[in-house]
Amino acid sequence: MQSALELFTERGFEQTTALEVAQRAGVTERTFFRYFSDKREVLFEGSGELLSGVVGAITGAPVNMAPIDIVTAAMQEAAERMEPNRPYSIQRAAVVAANASLHERELLKLDALSAAAAHALHGRGVPELAATMAAESGVSVFKVGFDTWVGAGPEVTFAQCIHACLDELKGLTAAAQ
């Protein structure tokens, strides 16, 4: 993973072969593909923990909490876990932003996050459509908040960015019609 991030940063994702990543890590190309299902996946190792963390937060949220608040609280929690890794997040985000297929993979991970959040909400008794829309909104807030966070100075926290996006969303929907 470290070898990949270095090489992708130095000369770009497409200009780096899987063989080169493997060689820098001291293994063969075949071994690389035993650990990562494809060349892009090496940049998305942490997504599993992110997902299970969010699902856990939703499952363990207090009763009588509104669905949208459950999801955004879970996102806040995830954001706090990511706060110490800001430099890594910035470097990784730059690599992802520079390549369409990596961006594509990131969207797939976010969509999986949304689906898992919706499923967890539904498991708490939230109706299907409400759960889906709340999860979609929460992930949107997380996504836009993440972009703002990595683009801002170090004094701005991820949690603050998420809070700002959520407020913006509330204002927009309140002004509807």
Added chain:
Amino acid sequence: MQSALELFTERGFEQTTALEVAQRAGVTERTFFRYFSDKREVLFEGSGELLSGVVGAITGAPVNMAPIDIVTAAMQEAAERMEPNRPYSIQRAAVVAANASLHERELLKLDALSAAAAHALHGRGVPELAATMAAESGVSVFKVGFDTWVGAGPEVTFAQCIHACLDELKGLTAAAQ
């Protein structure tokens, strides 16, 4: 495009080679790749018109309209254009749902739609963050509405599905905190 949809439906996306699609269409594999940047793209030809239609609707929306209403109205307009092609949409959606990499590409197209909508809103004077969040929400409504539409009976229109999702979103954000 027709050859691809047929073959992907019959035996699946991964079990079909680009060469086979090309041969059924009466051209060489090389010619296939001159028209489509990759094997998946053959299922996403219409996305360009969808995007320009949405951007046009946003740009031409009446002044003093709330951002979220502008976006959802644009989505409604797109939905009405897609209504006559319901059978095609259903077949295509089944193929996409059956393959992760096609789903991935669909998410990329929706993200491009969101980015274009945000840009169009921003061009109307809507502040950056508001434009981004409104576009994200509008695309979420479109996406969830689409899934409900293709899963429902023919008496339910795409526009109705979108309306229902939007209402759900409003209810959720209104119940926040």
Added chain:
DNA sequence: TGGGTCATGTCAGCGCCCGACATCGCACCC
């Protein structure tokens, strides 16, 4: 000492995708 398991290496091969060049039909125009 022998056997079992797990990680890794080796090798061959398929399919995606591309660059470079050849071919061919077709409009245009002197």
Added chain:
DNA sequence: GGGTGCGATGTCGGGCGCTGACATGACCCA
């Protein structure tokens, strides 16, 4: 009517992503 250019297509070769099958070797355990 015969060049002439151009756009679409075919041909060829090849790099790279990714996989199945088998071999090797380290380690643990009886």
